[in-house]
Amino acid sequence: MPVHETTPQAAAPVADPLVARGVRRRLGTLPVLDGIDLRIAHGEVVALVGPSGCGKSTLLEIVCGLQAPDAGELTAQAAALMPQRDLLLPWLDARDNVALPLRIAGAGRREARARAGELLERVDLGRFARSRPDALSGGMRQRVSFLRALATERELVCLDEPFGALDAITREELRTWLAQLLDARPRSVLLVTHDVEEAVLLGDRVVVLSPRPARVVATIPVADPRTAAGGTVARRDPADPAIVAARRAVHDALHAAIAAGREASAA
Numbered sequence: 601m602p603v604h605e606t607t608p609q610a611a612a613p614v615a616d617p618l619v620a621r622g623v624r625r626r627l628g629t630l631p632v633l634d635g636i637d638l639r640i641a642h643g644e645v646v647a648l649v650g651p652s653g654c655g656k657s658t659l660l661e662i663v664c665g666l667q668a669p670d671a672g673e674l675t676a677q678a679a680a681l682m683p684q685r686d687l688l689l690p691w692l693d694a695r696d697n698v699a700l701p702l703r704i705a706g707a708g709r710r711e712a713r714a715r716a717g718e719l720l721e722r723v724d725l726g727r728f729a730r731s732r733p734d735a736l737s738g739g740m741r742q743r744v745s746f747l748r749a750l751a752t753e754r755e756l757v758c759l760d761e762p763f764g765a766l767d768a769i770t771r772e773e774l775r776t777w778l779a780q781l782l783d784a785r786p787r788s789v790l791l792v793t794h795d796v797e798e799a800v801l802l803g804d805r806v807v808v809l810s811p812r813p814a815r816v817v818a819t820i821p822v823a824d825p826r827t828a829a830g831g832t833v834a835r836r837d838p839a840d841p842a843i844v845a846a847r848r849a850v851h852d853a854l855h856a857a858i859a860a861g862r863e864a865s866a867a
């Protein structure tokens with residue numbers, strides 16, 4: 601019997617914010633998720649990597665309650681989602697886009713706008729509060745989308761390829777920016793990325809999925825910089841031997857899973 605429970609944000613944070621056991625999902629006749637087990641602890645960043653089309657976005661939508669699993673169990677706190685496509689509303693300016701989830705959560709217009717304005721100031725977008733999305737650069741739109749996902753202060757945040765369509769430099773800048781946000785205010789994060797380096801630079805743990813129908817084929821721990829003296833996610837060093845080793849392990853697991861998938865479909 602599939603179960604999807606959400607607990608209110610105010611509840612004492614005792615249980616893990618996300619526990620999934622044996623989650624299965626079909627879309628039409630297509631099996632997409634083949635029994636996913638996944639757990640996220642408080643303040644933990646889990647990076648999810650997997651071949652294109654394997655079911656990552658489907659899994660995030662299930663975690664956020666936008667789709668129900670066909671089988672398995674899912675217990676998740678109410679989660680914020682930054683979807684894969686930039687879904688900023690073109691007719692609203694940046695401030696009203698960020699204010700939208702606050703309004704939906706019940707805040708008054710003035711209060712929501714004031715809070716959205718503060719958030720935009722904090723990421724150096726104060727001058728663009730009244731600009732509509734088509735007047736912003738790709739990196740700015742992405743930051744506005746982030747703020748919209750983070751505005752309601754939910755502890756569990758699902759980010760679906762948040763740096764997807766950006767050039768390499770902007771991608772790196774935004775990755776550092778996100779790491780600093782997480783250092784300043786830890787949250788429990790499920791981060792989908794196709795970039796293995798990004799996965800090990802942001803994730804405390806990397807979960808590797810098989811080709812569709814997705815199963816978890818490997819879980820690779822990355823040394824947690826927050827447990828090291830003075831360590832921060834933002835200062836995680838790509839040349840650190842632990843990071844290099846984790847990156848290689850993720851790369852190898854991903855390629856092994858893709859090769860196994862090809863063999864299975866050729867058989």
Ligand SMILES: Nc1ncnc2c1ncn2[C@@H]1O[C@H](COP(=O)(O)OP(=O)(O)OP(=O)(O)O)[C@@H](O)[C@H]1O
Nearest residue numbers: 627628630632651652653654655656657658659812
């Ligand atoms: N509404 C739908 N009906 C039928 N099939 C769908 C539907 N939505 C998605 N799919 C299919 O389900 C599979 C998984 O899609 P999903 O978007 O979850 O994968 P993904 O891992 O996020 O892909 P990507 O790496 O491209 O972001 C894909 O093959 C997709 O074509």
Ligand SMILES: [Mg+2]
Nearest residue numbers: 656657658684
């Ligand atoms: Mg996707």
